[in-house]
Amino acid sequence: MFNFTFHNPTKIFFGRGQISAISKEIPADARVLVTYGGGSVRANGVLDQVLAAIEGRTVFEFGGIEPNPSYETLMGAVEVIRRESIDFLLAVGGGSVIDGSKFLALAPFAVGDPWKILSERQRVDRALPLGTVLTLPATGSEMNSGAVITKKSEQAKLVFSSPLTFPRFSVLDPTTTFTLPVRQVANGVVDAFVHVVEQYLTYPVAAAVQDRYAEGLLLTLVEEGPRTLAQPEDYDARANLMWVACQALSGLIGAGVPQDWTTHMIGHELTARFGLDHARTLAVVLPATLIVRREAKREKLLRYADRVWGLASGAEEERMDGAIAATRRFFESLGVPTRLSDYGIGAGSIPGLVAALEAHGMRALGERRDVSLEVSRRILEAAL
Amino acid sequence: MFNFTFHNPTKIFFGRGQISAISKEIPADARVLVTYGGGSVRANGVLDQVLAAIEGRTVFEFGGIEPNPSYETLMGAVEVIRRESIDFLLAVGGGSVIDGSKFLALAPFAVGDPWKILSERQRVDRALPLGTVLTLPATGSEMNSGAVITKKSEQAKLVFSSPLTFPRFSVLDPTTTFTLPVRQVANGVVDAFVHVVEQYLTYPVAAAVQDRYAEGLLLTLVEEGPRTLAQPEDYDARANLMWVACQALSGLIGAGVPQDWTTHMIGHELTARFGLDHARTLAVVLPATLIVRREAKREKLLRYADRVWGLASGAEEERMDGAIAATRRFFESLGVPTRLSDYGIGAGSIPGLVAALEAHGMRALGERRDVSLEVSRRILEAAL
Numbered sequence: 213m214f215n216f217t218f219h220n221p222t223k224i225f226f227g228r229g230q231i232s233a234i235s236k237e238i239p240a241d242a243r244v245l246v247t248y249g250g251g252s253v254r255a256n257g258v259l260d261q262v263l264a265a266i267e268g269r270t271v272f273e274f275g276g277i278e279p280n281p282s283y284e285t286l287m288g289a290v291e292v293i294r295r296e297s298i299d300f301l302l303a304v305g306g307g308s309v310i311d312g313s314k315f316l317a318l319a320p321f322a323v324g325d326p327w328k329i330l331s332e333r334q335r336v337d338r339a340l341p342l343g344t345v346l347t348l349p350a351t352g353s354e355m356n357s358g359a360v361i362t363k364k365s366e367q368a369k370l371v372f373s374s375p376l377t378f379p380r381f382s383v384l385d386p387t388t389t390f391t392l393p394v395r396q397v398a399n400g401v402v403d404a405f406v407h408v409v410e411q412y413l414t415y416p417v418a419a420a421v422q423d424r425y426a427e428g429l430l431l432t433l434v435e436e437g438p439r440t441l442a443q444p445e446d447y448d449a450r451a452n453l454m455w456v457a458c459q460a461l462s463g464l465i466g467a468g469v470p471q472d473w474t475t476h477m478i479g480h481e482l483t484a485r486f487g488l489d490h491a492r493t494l495a496v497v498l499p500a501t502l503i504v505r506r507e508a509k510r511e512k513l514l515r516y517a518d519r520v521w522g523l524a525s526g527a528e529e530e531r532m533d534g535a536i537a538a539t540r541r542f543f544e545s546l547g548v549p550t551r552l553s554d555y556g557i558g559a560g561s562i563p564g565l566v567a568a569l570e571a572h573g574m575r576a577l578g579e580r581r582d583v584s585l586e587v588s589r590r591i592l593e594a595a596l
Numbered sequence: 597m598f599n600f601t602f603h604n605p606t607k608i609f610f611g612r613g614q615i616s617a618i619s620k621e622i623p624a625d626a627r628v629l630v631t632y633g634g635g636s637v638r639a640n641g642v643l644d645q646v647l648a649a650i651e652g653r654t655v656f657e658f659g660g661i662e663p664n665p666s667y668e669t670l671m672g673a674v675e676v677i678r679r680e681s682i683d684f685l686l687a688v689g690g691g692s693v694i695d696g697s698k699f700l701a702l703a704p705f706a707v708g709d710p711w712k713i714l715s716e717r718q719r720v721d722r723a724l725p726l727g728t729v730l731t732l733p734a735t736g737s738e739m740n741s742g743a744v745i746t747k748k749s750e751q752a753k754l755v756f757s758s759p760l761t762f763p764r765f766s767v768l769d770p771t772t773t774f775t776l777p778v779r780q781v782a783n784g785v786v787d788a789f790v791h792v793v794e795q796y797l798t799y800p801v802a803a804a805v806q807d808r809y810a811e812g813l814l815l816t817l818v819e820e821g822p823r824t825l826a827q828p829e830d831y832d833a834r835a836n837l838m839w840v841a842c843q844a845l846s847g848l849i850g851a852g853v854p855q856d857w858t859t860h861m862i863g864h865e866l867t868a869r870f871g872l873d874h875a876r877t878l879a880v881v882l883p884a885t886l887i888v889r890r891e892a893k894r895e896k897l898l899r900y901a902d903r904v905w906g907l908a909s910g911a912e913e914e915r916m917d918g919a920i921a922a923t924r925r926f927f928e929s930l931g932v933p934t935r936l937s938d939y940g941i942g943a944g945s946i947p948g949l950v951a952a953l954e955a956h957g958m959r960a961l962g963e964r965r966d967v968s969l970e971v972s973r974r975i976l977e978a979a980l
Contacts, residue, residue: 213835215611220604226852227599418832420816421839428808436804448802451597454807455852464848468610468839 213419215361222355223381226455227448230383231261231345234302237381238343241268242300245293247313249277249305253347256391260343262304272296277305280483280490281312283327283363290319290326293340303344303379306396307351307403310344312357314377317342320375330361330370339376345383349454350400350491352407352461354382362484368572369480384458385449394441397453398546399491401437404457405542410473411466413500413502414579419469426465427519432456434520437546449484468581475501477577478588481568490553495543495550498557500595502536504587508580552595562592597803602853606739607765610839612831614767615645615729618686621765622727626684629677631697633661633689635954637731640775646688646729656680661662661689664874665696667711667747674703674710680772687728687763690780691735691787694728695743698761701726705788714745714754722758729767732776733838734784734875736791736845738766746868752956753864768842770834778825782930783875785821789814789926790842790878792855795850797886798963803853810849811903817842818904821930850913854963857887861961862972865952872939879927879934884979886920889973892964936979946976 225233238244242261244266246259253259254275263271264336269391274289292298293316303313317339319326325427328334346354353359358373389397412426433456439449461464478501488496506513510532517535524531549555566589577583583591609617621808622628628650630643637643640658647655658673676682679702687697701723703710712718730738737743742757773781796810818839823833843849854927862885863877872880890897894916901907901919908915924934933939953959961967 213611213832213839215614217607217617218607219607223601223603224851227597230599233601236735420820420836421812421843424812424816425809426813432808448597452802452804455597459805468607474780555664584785 213468218467220463222379226384230385232265235265238300243298244300244302245272245298246302248275249309253261253304258388277309277312279308280362281308286312288313289316293320301340301342303539306348307353314359315361330372342379343381344379347388349457351405353460367484369484384454386454389450390445396510398548402491402495402548404460405433406498411471414470415474416511422465422469429456429460431521470578474577474583477574482564495548496595499540499550500591503522503594504591561590597852602851604847610768614769616649619649622684628683628684628686629682630686631658633693637688642772661693661696664746665692665734670696670699673700677704685724685726691737692734696736698743701761702789706895714756726763727765728763731772733841734787738843739846751868753868768838770838773834774829775829779925783873784931786875786879786932788844789817790882795855798854798897806849806853813840813844814904856960856963858967861958879907879932880979883924883934884975887978888975897974
């Protein structure tokens with residue numbers, strides 16, 4: 213096991229009716245900016261519950277944070293924060309709203325253009341406190357300090373994290389997810405699955421607990437993902453999916469182990485260029501990554517085949533093939549395609565994608581930093 | 597799944613050489629009381645590493661905190677804290693030293709006799725900050741807010757917890773455990789195992805992640821426990837054992853699920869009356885608890901039989917018997933006896949133990965509060 217530091221101070225309120233718990237978590241004299249996305253939280257009553265819970269505070273709203281939250285949109289909220297002397301942020305929505313709100317927590321204290329937090333990895337030493345009410349289980353942003361922001365004008369999708377951007381608290385009420393569109397639920401299952409795989413399917417370092425936890429999360433997704441789609445108001449399935457997705461990226465399964473993230477980095481370019489949903493890029497890139505990098509991942513691929521898919525006998529090559537095929541079948545069973553051609557993206561697009569990876573500094577991806585641009589090109593070819 | 601609140605702000609520094617990390621975690625002008633036990637940390641060099649890391653602070657030492665830390669001993673440290681205006685506690689040792697230091701964190705701010713924190717559940721609204729350097733993986737106290745303190749004069753062993761007694765940080769360096777006596781290592785494996793079981797082997801509430809995590813911890817203990825005993829300087833085995841024991845009682849696997857703790861409460865009386873090691877009481881009481889309460893635990897016992905011991909076929913009764921027998925064999929393989937008679941404790945002691953449970957308010961134990969004094973008596977009889 214590698215040495216590690218683990219610290220996750222986010223307080224989780226989990227379950228039915230827990231939105232009311234936030235009344236004790238935000239100061240009575242706070243000036244709160246409530247952030248949200250396209251307005252579904254208004255339609256389904258979640259926003260009303262939130263506003264009722266924080267009654268008495270001075271409340272402003274900023275809606276319209278889009279999927280793959282953009283710098284351009286968020287800078288409008290930065291203006292509100294400055295003008296209204298906001299001192300607490302409350303994000304109500306999915307990973308995009310929460311990621312965007314993490315940017316808002318730091319942006320007022322950035323030196324110069326806040327985009328430098330991403331483009332130049334500028335360290336910011338203060339942040340507005342942030343709470344979240346999660347309505348879409350997928351990204352795990354509700355219990356970590358990272359965020360992904362897109363600058364539309366540059367077709368750039370970049371990552372930042374700061375110890376200051378852990379949410380103070382996050383509310384996870386599974387009933388808020390009952391009305392989600394099927395597509396978003398399926399995307400969430402894939403997103404959480406690939407988050408786990410990026411931290412698990414690398415090479416063994418004798419990290420027994422992390423492996424068992426990761427396998428437990430994958431097994432739960434395989435069991436509960438389809439159930440959630442088939443029975444949208446099954447509370448237990450929703451609750452398990454919500455807790456899995458949160459745990460997948462809370463830092464715990466990634467502590468002390470190698471991490472890959474190749475699939476994410478290549479996927480980001482697909483979203484930036486073609487607008488594909490984040491999770492759909494992962495479903496396309498992951499099987500291709502496993503095919504191209506099967507030797508580097510041999511030992512963990514065999515463990516994955518055994519412990520997640522029950523493939524314990526037969527030749528090693530067959531078990532590895534079986535695990536990759538099972539992964540692909542699982543995504544497709546959720547209605548999520550796994551090939552670039554399913555989106556009309558052909559071989560002609562690959563040079564541009566590789567060039568974008570190069571432009572964004574992604575020359576050496578993977579758990580051993582040996583996924584060169586050439587390897588990424590082969591992964592994209594395998595994804596056609 | 598039940599509703600839950602989860603919050604664990606302890607920062608973990610894990611791995612070789614991590615003791616040096618504490619230099620950044622304690623203020624430069626702090627007046628630190630370093631607490632420890634019988635002096636093994638002095639003999640094995642851990643205390644020297646700690647003192648080197650906090651050089652420059654005003655440092656006092658308080659040694660001699662015993663296994664099952666006592667109010668009587670700890671009140672001596674409270675005097676030092678008051679006299680020397682201590683403003684930071686640094687516990688160096690195992691669960692007893694850490695538990696005792698949690699008491700020290702609150703005691704200076706108690707109203708009247710600090711024993712009331714336990715005997716009357718007095719809420720204390722301030723605490724000294726506490727850091728820990730763990731040298732014995734077992735209790736999980738390094739990453740939770742609970743503690744168990746014994747008042748020798750009353751033969752009472754009671755529990756408290758407070759949100760203020762989470763350690764600010766804990767250092768887990770597996771190499772500090774290389775020189776532990778075999779008996780302590782075996783005790784630690786049993787202690788961690790039973791911590792998991794108390795939160796897992798109850799009744800199902802469709803908490804998929806918590807179940808998978810708990811099973812992962814148990815499987816890791818079954819694999820790594822014997823390896824740790826056979827090869828004391830196997831870093832990976834030590835590291836896995838240290839992380840399992842920490843995870844077992846960090847709150848995560850117990851969030852949103854029923855919990856039992858019958859075995860612990862009956863075990864505490866055995867320690868208070870006969871001085872048995874804490875873990876040894878658990879090894880005696882757990883199999884008996886499973887025998888007496890097999891109907892109440894049927895569904896989870898079958899899951900445990902399947903997922904931890906690989907007993908998936910045959911009649912249900914056989915699988916349950918098999919799981920209970922496997923548990924007993926596992927403890928005994930570690931050199932830990934599993935019957936009261938192994939300690940010379942006979943049926944004549946049972947009335948006194950039941951009376952002690954009654955005196956300490958333990959009339960309704962278990963995940964459904966239906967373990968009456970009569971059921972506890974039957975458990976003790978089954979443990980003979």
